[in-house]
Amino acid sequence: MFLSKSDYIMGLDCVKALWLKKNRKDLTPEYDDRTLQNFETGEKVQELAYDYYPKGIMVDAENWDVFGGAAKTKILTQDHDVIYEATAKLDNGCFCRIDVLMRNGDTWDLIEIKSATEVKDYYIDDLSFQKYVFENAGYPVRNCKVLHLNNQYVRHSDLDIQQLFTEEDVSEQVNERQKDVEMYVKGMLSYQTRPEEPEVPLHSSCSDCPFYGYCGKDVPEYSVFDLLSSKNADLFYNQTHSFNVEDVSEDWCSTEKQLIDRDAYLNKSLHIEQERIQDWLNTLEYPLYYLDYETVQCAIPMFDNAKPYAQIPFQFSLHIQNSPNAEPKHLEFLHQERSDPRRALAEFLIKSCGKKGSIVVYNQAFEMTRNKELAELFPDLAVDLLAINERVIDQLIPFRSRALYSYKQKSSASIKYVLPAFSDLSYKGMNIANGGEAMSKYLAFLEGKQTEDESKQMFADLLKYCGQDTYAMVLLMDVLYQFAKGKKK
Numbered sequence: 001m002f003l004s005k006s007d008y009i010m011g012l013d014c015v016k017a018l019w020l021k022k023n024r025k026d027l028t029p030e031y032d033d034r035t036l037q038n039f040e041t042g043e044k045v046q047e048l049a050y051d052y053y054p055k056g057i058m059v060d061a062e063n064w065d066v067f068g069g070a071a072k073t074k075i076l077t078q079d080h081d082v083i084y085e086a087t088a089k090l091d092n093g094c095f096c097r098i099d100v101l102m103r104n105g106d107t108w109d110l111i112e113i114k115s116a117t118e119v120k121d122y123y124i125d126d127l128s129f130q131k132y133v134f135e136n137a138g139y140p141v142r143n144c145k146v147l148h149l150n151n152q153y154v155r156h157s158d159l160d161i162q163q164l165f166t167e168e169d170v171s172e173q174v175n176e177r178q179k180d181v182e183m184y185v186k187g188m189l190s191y192q193t194r195p196e197e198p199e200v201p202l203h204s205s206c207s208d209c210p211f212y213g214y215c216g217k218d219v220p221e222y223s224v225f226d227l228l229s230s231k232n233a234d235l236f237y238n239q240t241h242s243f244n245v246e247d248v249s250e251d252w253c254s255t256e257k258q259l260i261d262r263d264a265y266l267n268k269s270l271h272i273e274q275e276r277i278q279d280w281l282n283t284l285e286y287p288l289y290y291l292d293y294e295t296v297q298c299a300i301p302m303f304d305n306a307k308p309y310a311q312i313p314f315q316f317s318l319h320i321q322n323s324p325n326a327e328p329k330h331l332e333f334l335h336q337e338r339s340d341p342r343r344a345l346a347e348f349l350i351k352s353c354g355k356k357g358s359i360v361v362y363n364q365a366f367e368m369t370r371n372k373e374l375a376e377l378f379p380d381l382a383v384d385l386l387a388i389n390e391r392v393i394d395q396l397i398p399f400r401s402r403a404l405y406s407y408k409q410k411s412s413a414s415i416k417y418v419l420p421a422f423s424d425l426s427y428k429g430m431n432i433a434n435g436g437e438a439m440s441k442y443l444a445f446l447e448g449k450q451t452e453d454e455s456k457q458m459f460a461d462l463l464k465y466c467g468q469d470t471y472a473m474v475l476l477m478d479v480l481y482q483f484a485k486g487k488k489k
């Protein structure tokens, strides 16, 4: 059986995941849109990164053709100093493909290209495995490096490849882990061929695993993993083998919030602190401007004056309410061209927000950071944009602080949970139902991957989605007023 570098990384995380990958192919989930988009981003970054190491030669072999790739790599290393997608394979079944293999005197450097903007810990494991394979396949390795995107790079006109990327030498960290690789490899090679499925208790980080649908099929929608801290949830499950909040005694709760959430859930009730809700409402100044942004992020900056992964706002919704319970007026902005949306958005925002009254947002860090970035980008608009930030009030606070909490929130203060807990409005069934979808569809538009009709539909869906986000805040404000007055129970 083969062991690839992604198998190795998976095996380090969880041997059961590795076993399931090898023995229960029926359980391997289809890639979702987000994962596919990440793959595509990775490929684009990789293609650009080859120019960082010019004059290399590509190993011409299909992905599945490990033997062919390894044989062609051997031949190319005789006459070439820079080889892209170099492949090595061992008799024990281990194999890998390094993004760039570069000659360094009598030895070789391994260079892994990553679309992130920093070195992540698992890259070290990734390179440790690759070094093990290449060295045992007859390529002495001197340095191991990661080439990743540079988050300080700002695009001006054409991409500057030397500035877009940063190369980090991680040889020392790789060498430190090197001694354990062989032991792990042996363990994984024997583990994956065992006939019986390994028993690994479910734990709080399982929800990120591709096999969570299988291992976590009995976990209820609201469980100890939502209620307790990761450490306590894992301890609780190990000791009791229960996921159920009903089985959690008070002693397991380490914060006041957890106690509130637990009691609310057990009694299927609300937690209401009228005075705290009223204190928060007292900070509001009318008219209220309920604001929400949608943004798009590109690994490789598409526009001038943008860094890798900059959050570029392209849409906002604004509901304006002159007094409590008054019918709100709605304004919105959506950039419908394949050009930089920021200047037009900032100007319309300033024009729409007036000079006084609270700007109500849900989770203020996001909108305030976008405003600060716009102010840096457009110094002539900075005073007005920063003045908007001075007026921001965060509606998340009364819900996150548990001044008002419903058991239906399932320990979350996200508007996606709070809204259906207190109103009939929900995001279910919407063509665009969350910020991630809004972002990926708008990115597809920017990249010219949609037909005109698809874009038209998407613009309508975006307007509906973002409009609902701010209308939701209007409804929640009404809810807060009613609870503050004790009218709702």
Ligand code: SF4
Residues within 6 Å of the ligand: 013, 014, 015, 016, 017, 018, 020, 200, 201, 202, 203, 205, 206, 207, 209, 210, 211, 212, 215, 216
């Ligand atoms: S869901 Fe958890 S236990 Fe199951 S394979 Fe994944 S990490 Fe392992």
